[in-house]
Amino acid sequence: MFATELDPQTPNIARIYDYYLGGAFNLPADRERAARIGSVLPGMEMLARLNRGFLRRAVAFMVDEGITQFLDLGSGLPTAGNTHEVAQARDPRAKVVYVDYEPVAVALGRRILRDNPRAVMVEADARRPDDLFAHPEVREVLDLDRPLGVLMTGVMVFVGDHEDPVGLMKAYRDACAPGSLIALSQLSDEQADAATKAQVHAMVEAYKGVIEQLYVRDRAGVEALFEGLTLVEPGVALMPEWRPREDAEIPTGSPAHHLGYAAVGRVD
Known part of the structure; x- marks a missing residue:
């Protein structure tokens, strides 16, 4: 299943x-x-599923708004109902560029997408938008003169305040044509009880050695990231509460319910 150069003994965040x-x-x-x-953090699996659920709903919303090209930043593997599956099911014309800076994820992602001519995976660092937009595959697939759907469901949790996350969001906003939509989710323990907050801290420690430092933000910190964008209703919300499907049951009993914010902003 996996290329021989991938170390099977080393855990990988995308996998x-x-x-x-x-x-x-x-x-x-x-x-x-x-x-x-x-x-x-017993709710970690549910948290991942809530995050993916938000991505799927955001992509579906974007397609319904007329978006036909997507840039999925810090994407991990293009599996389990990811952007291209949701978008192309609603509009077969949809094109998707997945971006990850981790070579293992990119190598495996390219194999997964090899039979999909309208989805590609590139190795680039989402924290360097100038380099990313200069990437030849990105330039070949995406037309930056038309509205773009940008997914940032796995980026800002790795960007500390010392790295100017507001400036990073501005760089993506400025690169997008009017009518573009930017979706973002962010780990947060603001609404968690004391025990769950301690578990989040322990989870951050447990991830060390696999990925970089994780950062949590409160609601005000997430709202600041959308400076210069028009927030789509309902604005910044808990992940499962951002435009939930009418037939979906929201798992309010899980601690994961309160561990992340999500929002979509429009480029005017």
Whole structure:
């Protein structure tokens, strides 16, 4: 299943996330690390699923708004109901560029997408938008003169305040044509009880050695990221409460319900 150059003994964040989502592209080392993380934050699997659920609803909303091209930043593996599956099911013309800076995720993602001519995966750092937009595959697939759907459901949790996340959002906003939509989700413990806050801190520690530092933000910090954008209703909301499907049951009893904010902003 996996290329021989990928170390099967080293857990990988993209494959761990795939495991949380019920995907098939993960290995024993990933599942072992996922179990360790889950032991300190029991709601971690549900949190991953809520985050993916928001992405799916945001993509569906964007397609309904006429968006036919997408840039998925910090995407991880293009599996388990990811952007291209949702978008192309609603509009077969939809094009998707997945971006990840992690070589293992990119190598496997390219294999997964090899039979999809309207979806590609590129290796680039979402924290360097100038380099990303200069990437030849990005320039080939996306027309920046037309509205773009930008997904940032796995980016800002890795960007600390010392790295100017507001400036990073502005850079993407400025690169997008009017009518573009930017979706963002963010880990937060603002509405969690004391025990869950302690678990989030322990989870951040458990991830060390697999990924970089994780950062949490409160609602005001998330709202600041949308400076210069027009927020789509309902504005900044808890992830499962952003435009939930009418037939969906919101798992309000899970601590994960309160552990992330989500919003979509429009470029005017």
